Amino acid sequence: MKNTFKYIALAAVVGFASCEPEFENSVTDAGFYDTGSANLSNYVAVGNSLTAGFADGALYILGQENSYPNIMAGQFALAGAGDSFTQPLMNDNLGGLLLGGTPVAENRFVLSTDANGNPFPARLEGNPTTDVTTSAAGPYSNMGVPGAKSFHLVAPGYGDASGILAGTANPYFARMATSAGTTVAGDAAAMSPTFFSLWIGNNDILSFATSGGVGVDQTGNLDPSTYGPNDITDPNVFGASYTAVLDALMAGGAEGIVINLPDVTSIPFFTTVPYAPLDPTNPDFGPQIPTLNATYGLLNQAFAALGVANRSIQFSTTGPSAVVVKDEGLTDISTELTQALAAGGLDLPTATIFGLQYGQARQADESDLLVLTSSSAIGQLNTDRMAELIAFGLPEADAAQLSVNGITYPMEDQFVLVPSEQESIATATAAYNATIGALATARSLIMIDARAELAEVASTGIPYNGGILSSTFVTGGGFSLDGVHPTARGYAFVANLAIDAINRKYGANIPTVDIGNYPTVQVHNNGGN
């Protein structure tokens, strides 16, 4: 009797505890969501760093978990598509990558603060633990390879670890390539996707752009093996590569999504540093202005004499001034300038140095894009240039005075995208996007207009639950601390674009995510936990 009572009591307790309230229509019930006519059971994502979940200048676990393909796959799973999506996760949240113990990629950026509490991006300190040579073999559902250009996806040997240092192979692909000779597209196709996404081509222009245009526009050169790392890919090479990747992915009948390429002007890497950042109230700069203007006065007379008065350089004592830049689009007038300065009474050695230094110089204007990395160079002493000038025979003090980046020494090519370089980029981008659009139409693929969407993020911003997603560096929430790659919130926005497009095209009902739940930049000062 006593035991019976115990059992009844126990059964009652278990019964109450397991009596969860159930919804009339539970989101976990089969059929609450559905994938419509899309077959999402085996989704494979192909692309570059954007697809990999690269952020803050590195690939690290937290970023990978918030890659747009992984977010999409998570939502697909809610709609019953299974949860077989795999990613080549790094070994840590530092993000650095080693090759046989030697670093080949840096740790991620975090938002640090200086002694005055001013925030700035700093590399996270720590010894990375991910090594190319010890990583597990692929293929993975996420075939995003940071650094890959269009033609790399179909290049045999791109995953051959022995070619990494020579530059013919990619360490991220080498981590997961199924063999030294395989291609990214080949490994992706071997996954037998039922559905795919492809976002490639960004690096075909972006590496030229982020390097300030130090590369070459290879339009007309159909042999990508002759390209340098910062060159613009020929649009025909792009088109042929893109087509080959689609052929491989679609060989088994898969459908999918292609994503086109945003304008560089949508990206904070190019829009954060103003062309006129020089502040006359800065005690390191303001007091120098009269001397600087007197010196530039001589130069401006020579410019006027040579018929290029528009290159004149003058700093304002009352408002912000533009930096001095070197514009490769300008005719080099070094020789004429030297002669004119000498004729004006300047001693020949000085006139020669001035002529060389300012032969393609002008003050920046609103048409120039200063890259993010220029912010730490502007106004700083360029020690390389100073050493050169000392070698020319200049006294140390004079050499130093002529070696201040953007003030006396024109900002070098790598720090500024001048209009002629922007034009090369815009032309190539338009050509690539035309190809992507045409291929999407011909093959009945969804095309996500990332160009238009990111332009909107950059101009008006995109409202979400709890804020507005914009491309403002650090505070806008859309872009990570490298200024190029999205934050997790930015990637979640991309995932929602893809999910919405799938729902429209396939009559599916897949839930989107609340992008306000995805993080932006990580604050952290090195030296703590």
Place this chain on the structure above:
Amino acid sequence: MKKLVFLAVCMLASAMMYAGGYRVSLQGNKSLAMGHTGVALIDSSELVFFNPAGLVHLENKLNISAGGFGVFSSVSYQNGATGSSTETDSPVGTPFYLYGSYQVNDWLAFGLGVYTPYGSRVEYMDDWAGSHLVNNIELAAIFVQPTVSFKINDVLSVGGGPIYVTGSVNFNRNLSRTLTDIEGNRSEVTIDASGVNSWGWTAGVMVRAGENVTIGANYRSEIILEADEADADFENIPNSPLTPFADTSAKASLPLPAEMTVGVSYKFCKKWTAAFDFNRTFWDVYESLDIDFADENIPDSFNARNYKNASTVRFGLQYDATKMFTLRAGYYFDESPVQDGFFAPETPRNDSNGYTAGLTVNLSDRFQIDASFLYLHFKEVDASYDAYTENGVAAPFGGTYKSNAFVPGLGVTYKM
């Protein structure tokens, strides 16, 4: 950037929340079995809580009632737009009561009660979709009430007494929807306070309008629990002066609202008693939950609640089946004090219907066992908390909630 809750106590037991807000209407097994009526029922020393004026009418010189409940409560949450869903995994709540009364003479009785009318215990999965509002909360308040009851004449009696409250709270939530440390662990805060004490009072009046009709009214005062030295423990905070969340102490206050009850009981057909109670709980005192951190670098937390006054109607029926058994059943409708747009998941309560039943086993003239059972049913509700902000921008948190509670109770009554 943050918001929190704070509150009050528990040494022996913790009480579960329901019955609107964090009021826990489980103050006696006999009463609960009859829909938690009792302001006009002359039956046992549960009157210490329900209406001290009635104590003087009890037949025996000494009356003691003690008991407790097991509260099995669950909340399910889902959001159809994002597909997120979760269920609470709350520990069993155990509210209890102990009442005694002593008849000094024909017109005077003394009583003492210890009971737990407020509390809450809710545990969500850590880092669930609403974790920026609450991960888990445990609050409890124990009331100790010495009581006196006077009979003015055969019709009218009055009673009342002071109430001493000791309370505690433990509350955890994430600091925002996204803040983490460098490894991605969500930044969180735990507020912990115990031994928070305060005073209040209760008073009642009872009218025996006829041989079979009793009318009662009872008022219990508002009691504000003020924690001056709660511990605020911050975890997983990024190493940055931009997130200056260091462990500190905090001040906060939580109101236990006043409650007015009127009711009537009616004996009929010899063996039957019917009871009707109406409660009005003055929840509008709970406007905002504000937390003042001692550390000046940490912004204080303001969390609008905007509760409204709420009513409960209760019906109960008792049948003296045999000398051995007394059977009871009841129903109540409990109006939620939570207004549209202020549905915070730490008190996920919409209107509810309570169905009760129970019995007393008369083991002897002196000794009784009281058992009761409550099933509390909440309709599925689409609701949101709109007052949460990040960087000054509102970020409403909403979804569909469904709750229920199963409450078995057991007690004893001793008379002599």
